[in-house]
Amino acid sequence: MKGGKLTSRDSFWGYVFIAVPMLIFLAFTVYPVFSAVITSFQDYKPLGSEFAGLENYINTFKNDLFYKAFKNTIVFSVTSVPISILVSFMIAIMILPFRKKIQSMYKGIFYLPTVASGVALAFVWKWIFDSMPDGLLNSVLGVFGVEAQNWLGSKKTAMLSLVIMSVASGLGQSIIIYMAAILNVDPSYYEAADVDGARLWDKLRYILWPLVKPTTVFLAITGVINGFQAFQNAYLMTGGGPDNETTMVGLLIFNRAFKYFEYGEACAQAILLAIVIAVFTIIQFKVNSNDVEY
Amino acid sequence: MGLYKKYYGKYLYKGIIRNILLTLALLLLSVVVLFPIYYMIVSAFGPAVESGGGSYSLIPRNPTLDSFKFFFQFSEYSVRWLLNSLIVAGVCTVTNVIFAGLAGYAFAKIRFRGSSFLFYLMLIGMMIPSQITQVPLYMMLVNKLHTGDTYFALIAPSAVTCYNIFLAKQFFTSIPTPIIESAKIEGCNQAQIFIKIVSPMSKSILAVMAIMTFMTNWNTFFWPFLISNREEMQTIQVGLKNFSYANTTYFAPMMAGATVASIPVIILFFSMQKYFLEGVAVGAVKG
Numbered sequence: 001m002k003g004g005k006l007t008s009r010d011s012f013w014g015y016v017f018i019a020v021p022m023l024i025f026l027a028f029t030v031y032p033v034f035s036a037v038i039t040s041f042q043d044y045k046p047l048g049s050e051f052a053g054l055e056n057y058i059n060t061f062k063n064d065l066f067y068k069a070f071k072n073t074i075v076f077s078v079t080s081v082p083i084s085i086l087v088s089f090m091i092a093i094m095i096l097p098f099r100k101k102i103q104s105m106y107k108g109i110f111y112l113p114t115v116a117s118g119v120a121l122a123f124v125w126k127w128i129f130d131s132m133p134d135g136l137l138n139s140v141l142g143v144f145g146v147e148a149q150n151w152l153g154s155k156k157t158a159m160l161s162l163v164i165m166s167v168a169s170g171l172g173q174s175i176i177i178y179m180a181a182i183l184n185v186d187p188s189y190y191e192a193a194d195v196d197g198a199r200l201w202d203k204l205r206y207i208l209w210p211l212v213k214p215t216t217v218f219l220a221i222t223g224v225i226n227g228f229q230a231f232q233n234a235y236l237m238t239g240g241g242p243d244n245e246t247t248m249v250g251l252l253i254f255n256r257a258f259k260y261f262e263y264g265e266a267c268a269q270a271i272l273l274a275i276v277i278a279v280f281t282i283i284q285f286k287v288n289s290n291d292v293e294y
Numbered sequence: 295m296g297l298y299k300k301y302y303g304k305y306l307y308k309g310i311i312r313n314i315l316l317t318l319a320l321l322l323l324s325v326v327v328l329f330p331i332y333y334m335i336v337s338a339f340g341p342a343v344e345s346g347g348g349s350y351s352l353i354p355r356n357p358t359l360d361s362f363k364f365f366f367q368f369s370e371y372s373v374r375w376l377l378n379s380l381i382v383a384g385v386c387t388v389t390n391v392i393f394a395g396l397a398g399y400a401f402a403k404i405r406f407r408g409s410s411f412l413f414y415l416m417l418i419g420m421m422i423p424s425q426i427t428q429v430p431l432y433m434m435l436v437n438k439l440h441t442g443d444t445y446f447a448l449i450a451p452s453a454v455t456c457y458n459i460f461l462a463k464q465f466f467t468s469i470p471t472p473i474i475e476s477a478k479i480e481g482c483n484q485a486q487i488f489i490k491i492v493s494p495m496s497k498s499i500l501a502v503m504a505i506m507t508f509m510t511n512w513n514t515f516f517w518p519f520l521i522s523n524r525e526e527m528q529t530i531q532v533g534l535k536n537f538s539y540a541n542t543t544y545f546a547p548m549m550a551g552a553t554v555a556s557i558p559v560i561i562l563f564f565s566m567q568k569y570f571l572e573g574v575a576v577g578a579v580k581g
Contacts, residue, residue, distance in 0.1 A: 004400070009406070009408065009483065009484075010404050010405060010406065010484060011404075011430075013400070013404060013483060013485060014400045014404035014405070014406030014409060014484070015406060016485075017361070017396040017397055017399060017400035017404070017484070017488075018396070018397045018401070018412065020393045020396075020397075020454065021365065021393050021394065021396075021397040021454040021459060022412065024393075024450070024451075024452070024454050025380070025415075025416060025419060025456065027450075028414075028431065028450065029419045029427060029456070029535075030424070030450040031430070031432075031434070032434070033422060033426060033427065035433070035434070036426045036427065036429065036430045039429065039430060039433070042510040043423070043523035044433075046437065048326045049300075054565050091323060093297070094316050094320055095320065095411065096296075096297060096298065097298045097312070097313060098313070098316075104568075104571065106320060106324070106568065107571055108326060108563070108564070108567050108571075109324045109327065110323075110324070110327055111574070112328065112330065112331060112560070112563070112569070113327060113328075113330065113562060114511060115328075115556070115562070116331050116552075116556045117513060117531060117534065117552045117555050117561050117564045118513055118515060118531070118557075119515050119529075119531045119535055119552070120334050120534060120548065120549060120551075120552030120555075120556070121330050121334070123436070123543065123545065123549075124330040124333050124334050124549075124567035125330060125336075127333075127545070128329075128330070128333075129305065134404070139332065147333055157410075164301075165414060167326055168326060168330075169330070171328075172574075173574050174462030176571055176574045177574065177575055179575075180575040181418075182297075182364065186295055190296055190297055198480060200297070200299070203297055208297060218487065219559050224421075225421075225540050229423050229424060229425060232426070232515060234515060236535070237316035247382070248424060249425075253425050253428075257428075257429045257432070258432075258520065263369050263429050263433060266429050267426075267429055267430070269425075270423070270425040270426045270428075271426065272424055272431065273426075274422065274423050274426050275424060276423070277423055278421075281421075
């Protein structure tokens, strides 16, 4: 694939071209990873840290909040990711029969929340979830006879509220990726199905859904990886409350490091998070690689 | 024939009814998705009073620019926040396009010892959760090097991302090698080839990279929030948070600031929508 013989002149330019990116990569990715591993075995002190063995890990495993944060992270990911995947698949299908221009318009509309300021949107959603009976969501649901809820303030609904917000603001990317996959499907599959008298539902269920499975797997994996790292909305909207019901691992690590300044324990928690993400990703790949061609 | 049935002749109306129903459903969903942005803009024209937000209306009754004035007078650094965001996002965009472009080309088309090892190392780097690096980065840049509250700390960690290098490499691999070979025979070195031949062919991928990088860095909150203690070094996203206190929020002024901050990216988005949508799909399909 690559051009020509291994000439020293070419090699020289190769190293020149990657020099700056490599320096930045070493300084701001490789070094911090090693530093995180080392710090996780240390009791951090501004003037010379001390070796602390497994203390940070042991403290983490003894901490009930760690398990709660992990549970919350899993609840958040396994609800928001499948909902978001199904809704974006549905919307992609609904956009399909329209002309190209109209398709792009809808893609643009659903992508727009990603473009707007996330900080501002978090505060708007906070207002949408206002607990007063005349709060926006409460008044809309009131029309259908649903009682006013203390959305972000009650243990029952706080996580649900974060899931709703994350689904509504994050559809654009999945819709665009699904559209690209759907438009790639060879029309002859549908023609064969038409001959057999298949209905729309049959074509969706037995042709399109299996054919776009690699895309679904991709969205599921990236969605869960992002879900495991979710931080911003919980931090800005609930601060992890009520009673740590929305404290997820991202927020837990942030508080450890930048509220209590326990860098060692924060690094230990971050490494455990990375291990969980890595194991999860490998399992997903193994499970799906059996019947998916990339 | 595609996924949907096509209707002809006297059944044409069935297709029309179907499209009308789909349009209604899509418009309803669009309203849900766009509402927060609509509300952000509407509230920006509301009165600049302290409030949790509940008392605002969905339609501006007496639109006023007071909240915009309040936003710009709230801090002596209000304009500076916007400027800081522009500097950070602008510099990151330029460095990413140049350096990720060069490195992507080198990994795709130049043979040198260790190239595939280094490339896979970067791929692994791409998958490392930010939580791992954030604490050590903070310790290094703020505690050790004392570069907190500097542009260096705001910019350097995102100056070239592994993701952009990956994106560029994927694209450059598809450029036919004979073009590069013949340029070499003509006596061009790799630097000349990249500047004169490869980059003109790659305008669209470089544009995609530029736009996505600018938007990401313009909207980023977490890192600037950690790094900037002094108001004068905050970016606009961090600045917006200053309008919120423990018990109350200057909601309308905050939304005025958010509207001002969103206008450049929304304009950029609509004028370059093609590249944006392409960029989102490119990363996924080729990955």
